[in-house]
Amino acid sequence: MVRKLTASAIVATSMWIAGIASVAAQQPEFSAPDPVLINGKVLTLDERSTMTEAVAVADGKILATGTSASIKALAGARTRVLDVAGKTVIPGLIDTHAHFKAAGLGDYVVIMGRAKTVAEALEAIKAFAAKKKPGEWIVGGAWHPPSQLAEKRYLTRQEIDSVAPDNPVYLRTVGHFSMANSMALQRVGIDKTTADPNGGKFERDAAGELTGVLVETAIDRVEKAVPPWTEDDEMRQFTIAESVLNSFGITSVVEGATEARDIACCRSMSHPGKPHCAPA
Known part of the structure; x- marks a missing residue:
């Protein structure tokens, strides 16, 4: 089913670029993607700054970009087909100086x-x-x-x-x-x-x-007299911060000031195949 996206003027794909591939070259290897975005202005940010119409995603990775017709043809029975109606689609943004945990302090x-x-x-x-x-x-x-x-x-x-x-x-x-x-x-x-x-x-x-x-x-x-957050508090703050930043299309950040306990907390939250709050 084709759905219209009306939430924002810019649609940011909150996943990592795993290589921009042509539909023709990789189509035989595809499993049905989910979602696919069509009828947009897709900025691939490849070496040629290519702009195309549509993008297919599977397992959090961008599989292919191309025309709306070629990408829509990859959709399976359960694929969400999102018609972005001319809006701009970009890869996830990287904030090169952020205070990451501060974005998750709203409840605290x-x-x-x-x-x-x-x-x-x-x-x-x-x-x-x-x-x-x-x-x-x-x-x-x-x-x-x-x-x-x-x-x-x-x-x-x-x-x-x-x-x-x-x-x-x-x-x-x-x-x-x-x-x-x-x-x-x-x-x-x-x-x-x-x-x-x-x-x-x-x-x-x-x-x-x-x-x-x-x-x-x-x-x-x-x-120095203010009690530190508990480990559970900090893990929740990081989780909230991820959601807040993702809502703006930000998928990676460079922390401006990181304490040792923050690094330890991030490591405890990092899981293989689930790239969130992973210290680099």
Whole structure:
């Protein structure tokens, strides 16, 4: 059955190129492919940058490209024939600098990137805290309050306390600042008498009270107190990240910063014939 694809303007084939072959040369060796994509603009990215109309896939590998008629002729009774209606089909993309696991943290951290005001940021923390037990750490995802929020500033510990009084809260940013609420500071023994570390600062207000903003090396004191993810958590994060990246047509990434435990986790998830999360 022929089906129309209407989901996106670009259709990315999330499988590895296993060699672009002509239909005529390999047709006798084919088992019925699944799926086949027809009526598209297939960018093969071969040495001649060939553009064709259709592609046949089997077992996650591209078997052949050619005209829509020649590729459709390979379809078996159970083959999905996808009519991409002139859309562009490309091989899987490779991101050459990514923070892979971060794409899988949506269920584990407060998503702060969508907040546009202090009130929205606090509401996101409040909603996340409602799902946590008292005393459990709450960690925020990457964001940049001064450029992101209408108020052009960081959150204070008192503001964070107002929506998460029963949990230690630690909010990372994409810069050289982080934020912590009162319970998080108490967990690591920081109060207004604590001296600033070399190369860092515990920000204070005009009255000398801690604001909860941590600068440069002062971040480490709280960062190191946040419990690491369990192995099961990390495996799930990698699995989620794969799905998120695949949804954008990204099938391989080069990790920008990889810890030893991440490599070990990837190795434990790697299985022969199932190329996911395999360290190279």
